[in-house]
Amino acid sequence: MSFVRGLKCRECGRVYPTSPIYVCEFCFGSLEVDYDYDQIKKTLTRDKIENGPRSLWRYRELLPIDGEPTVGLYSGFTPLVKASQLARVLGVKELYIKDDTVCHPTLSFKDRVVSVALTKAREFGFDTVACASTGNLANAVSAHGAKAGFKRFIFIPSDLELTKILGSLVYEPNLVAVKGNYDDVNRLCAEIAGKYRWAFVNVNIRPYYAEGSKSFGFEIAEQLGWRTPAHVIVPAASGSLLTKIWKAFKEFEKLELIEPVRSKMHVAQPEGCSPISTMIQNRSEVMKPVKPKTIAKSLAIGNPADGYYAKDVVCQSGGAAETAGDQEIIDAIKLLAATEGIFSETAGGVTLACAKKLIQKGLIGPHESIVISITGQGLKTQEAIQHHLAKPFLIQPNLSSFEEHVDFPEKKPFLSQEGAKSCR
Amino acid sequence: MPVKVRIPTPLQKLTADKPEVEISAATVSQLLENLEKNFPGIRSRICDESGKLRRFVNVYINEEDIRFLAGEASRLKEGDEVSIVPAIAGG
Numbered sequence: 001m002s003f004v005r006g007l008k009c010r011e012c013g014r015v016y017p018t019s020p021i022y023v024c025e026f027c028f029g030s031l032e033v034d035y036d037y038d039q040i041k042k043t044l045t046r047d048k049i050e051n052g053p054r055s056l057w058r059y060r061e062l063l064p065i066d067g068e069p070t071v072g073l074y075s076g077f078t079p080l081v082k083a084s085q086l087a088r089v090l091g092v093k094e095l096y097i098k099d100d101t102v103c104h105p106t107l108s109f110k111d112r113v114v115s116v117a118l119t120k121a122r123e124f125g126f127d128t129v130a131c132a133s134t135g136n137l138a139n140a141v142s143a144h145g146a147k148a149g150f151k152r153f154i155f156i157p158s159d160l161e162l163t164k165i166l167g168s169l170v171y172e173p174n175l176v177a178v179k180g181n182y183d184d185v186n187r188l189c190a191e192i193a194g195k196y197r198w199a200f201v202n203v204n205i206r207p208y209y210a211e212g213s214k215s216f217g218f219e220i221a222e223q224l225g226w227r228t229p230a231h232v233i234v235p236a237a238s239g240s241l242l243t244k245i246w247k248a249f250k251e252f253e254k255l256e257l258i259e260p261v262r263s264k265m266h267v268a269q270p271e272g273c274s275p276i277s278t279m280i281q282n283r284s285e286v287m288k289p290v291k292p293k294t295i296a297k298s299l300a301i302g303n304p305a306d307g308y309y310a311k312d313v314v315c316q317s318g319g320a321a322e323t324a325g326d327q328e329i330i331d332a333i334k335l336l337a338a339t340e341g342i343f344s345e346t347a348g349g350v351t352l353a354c355a356k357k358l359i360q361k362g363l364i365g366p367h368e369s370i371v372i373s374i375t376g377q378g379l380k381t382q383e384a385i386q387h388h389l390a391k392p393f394l395i396q397p398n399l400s401s402f403e404e405h406v407d408f409p410e411k412k413p414f415l416s417q418e419g420a421k422s423c424r
Numbered sequence: 425m426p427v428k429v430r431i432p433t434p435l436q437k438l439t440a441d442k443p444e445v446e447i448s449a450a451t452v453s454q455l456l457e458n459l460e461k462n463f464p465g466i467r468s469r470i471c472d473e474s475g476k477l478r479r480f481v482n483v484y485i486n487e488e489d490i491r492f493l494a495g496e497a498s499r500l501k502e503g504d505e506v507s508i509v510p511a512i513a514g515g
Contacts, residue, residue: 011480023510025434028470028480030511132512180487187484190509194433194443203512286479289491303489305511308479 002066003040007031007207010309018064020124020204030305031207033064041255046226049218049257056112056215062251063215064208065119071148072115074104076215080223080371085339090359094369096229097336098220100376101344106167107377108298108345109216109241110140114201116212118144121199127151128198132189134182134237134298135164136345136376141201142171153198155185160297163380181292183303213241217248220371221258228252228263230368231319233355235268235347235375236276237301239310242267245373246313264319266364267310268354270294270346271325276307280314280321287311295326295384296346298376320363324353330388332356333378343378351375425450425502429459432508438466452483453496455506470508480511 007016011029022031044061052058056076057069079099087095100109114137121129130153131141138154145152152173156165157180168175178185193203201209221228228249234242242265249261269277272294279287287307292300304310314321324332329349336352337343344352355372358364378385395401403411426446431439439445447462449455456477460467470481476496477483483490484507490498500506 021434022512023432023434023480025437026469028434028478028510030480183489184487186512187482187487187507187509190432190512191430191507206512289489291492303482303511305480 002064003036003061004064004066005034005036008034018066020121020126020199022204022206033207033211035062035064037251037254044255044257046222046257049222056115056212056219059215059218062211062218062248063116064211065116066123069115069119070122071118071144072111075111075115075144076103077219078103080220081340081342083340083372086336089335089339090356092359092364092366092368092370094367096220096224096369096371097340097342098216098371098373099342100216101342101348101374101378106136106139106143107380108136108140109213109375110136111144112215113137113209113212114140114144117141117199117201117205117209118148118150120208121150121201121205122148124199124205126197126199128153128196129201130189130193130198131155131201132182132185132203134300135160135167135380136298137202138175139164139167139380142168142173142175145173146171150199155189155192157182157185157297157300161381161383163382164297167380182301183289186301186303210240210244213244214248214251216241216373216375217245218252220245221249221252224369224371226258228258228261229371230262231264231266231358231364231370232373233266233268233351233358233370234373235296235299235351236304236307236310237299237347238304239267239276239306241373241375243306243309243313246317263317264364265313265317266319266354266358267314267321268351269321269323270296270299270329270350271323272296273300273302274323275302276304276310277321277323279307280311295381296329296350297381298345298347299350320358322354322357324350324357328353330385333385334388336374337378342374344374345376345378345381346384347376348374348378349384425500427455427500427502427504427506429455430505430507432510434510435466435469435508438463438469449500451496451500452485452490452498452506455500456496482509482511483507484509 009024081097128151158177193200273292289303332352333349
């Protein structure tokens with residue numbers, strides 16, 4: 001049972017039947033899935049969702065597939081963590097971390113989009129899936145594609161973090177490292193996608209793929225007790241996630257599952273690659289592409305496809321744009337780990353660092369509810385922090401060496417064997 | 425000066441299904457004019473009412489985005505390869 005009417009151009013509104021296309025033939029605008037909300041409203045209730053599977057597929061009515069889901073049956077539905085310790089440090093009252101560092105199986109929010117993309121690719125009858133990726137998407141397509149039995153072609157910039165390369169290779173896809181940045185990889189993939197009949201998840205499957213990101217927003221609203229927070233801070237690479245979280249909130253509103261949305265959507269980008277934040281901060285109508293230079297490689301897209309739409313959402317919702325430098329990113333990764341026990345990849349460092357600045361600037365009030373979007377696992381970007389952490393205490397395997405080298409408050413003066421005995 | 429222009433799939437209906445065409449032009453804006461002469465209707469797809477490239481259309485000369493060069497005034501030389509690519513989602 002499908003509630004999808006077809007595809008609709010985001011620019012000129014022309015409609016197209018459901019098919020593996022992504023761009024309007026008339027104006028080159030991107031295509032978006034169009035749903036029959038009246039029909040969805042007749043069947044979808046809070047109860048139905050709450051009794052659904054503990055994965056992103058609990059929102060199946062609002063995802064663009066025709067049959068039953070076949071990929072990512074364990075993906076999504078990650079914890080919304082009440083972050084009291086971090087809240088105290090930041091001087092705010094109600095703070096949550098939406099924690100996709102533990103998204104199954106490849107530990108980033110890309111497991112969500114790929115679950116939808118590959119379910120759809122199978123419905124379209126493709127036997128080969130492909131993607132252009134800054135790393136996380138590569139991991140997700142490699143893994144989900146392995147389980148679902150697709151042939152896989154994965155294109156990445158050649159300078160990615162080693163862990164992200166290994167995290168794709170282990171699933172044995174055809175991994176192609178391109179000598180260039182992500183924007184080069186993307187351009188190449190657009191041309192390859194035009195030539196071969198593959199399901200390129202972020203090219204010809206993009207309208208369906210991108211809808212998977214809505215589940216991140218649905219979960220925030222459901223897990224907050226069917227309400228949306230006053231503020232959401234979202235990292236941006238292409239800008240798609242931010243627009244889809246907003247779309248998720250608005251869909252819940254339209255279906256009367258929640259009260260009218262008053263959330264402010266804030267965008268976070270690294271200083272070395274901030275075309276969207278810069279456009280918003282300069283109140284410009286034109287996005288200037290950049291050549292990325294940042295440790296947050298998963299956000300290193302210099303020419304973001306959804307940049308204009310992300311800007312529209314930020315401005316409409318009354319949100320703001322912020323940027324964070326490399327050192328601030330590292331400090332934020334450490335702060336999140338030390339206060340909440342969550343190890344985020346560099347993108348999450350950007351998000352928290354930007355949230356901190358927005359709070360300091362008074363753009364986020366101390367008594368308002370805040371959700372920080374943490375989209376990927378820190379074990380994937382260990383290189384970024386390895387020279388910024390303390391060293392372990394190195395000792396001999398005996399008590400005296402331990403007490404000599406490790407300092408802690410309850411340490412007692414060293415006792416001899418005899419003294420130790422007499423204590424008993 | 426002929427340059428090679430790669431035509432994206434959604435526009436290949438206008439070029440008789442040819443994925444690549446040769447066009448003579450000294451600049452990108454001249455190229456857009458000459459494309460239109462050879463394949464009527466193509467210009468209005470990639471340019472807006474004021475004649476400027478639409479904001480979702482990326483044009484590359486030998487793999488470099490023209491916005492890092494001189495935009496539509498970017499110069500072309502014989503043998504250059506021009507790609508017209510719609511914006512794509514991230515990863």
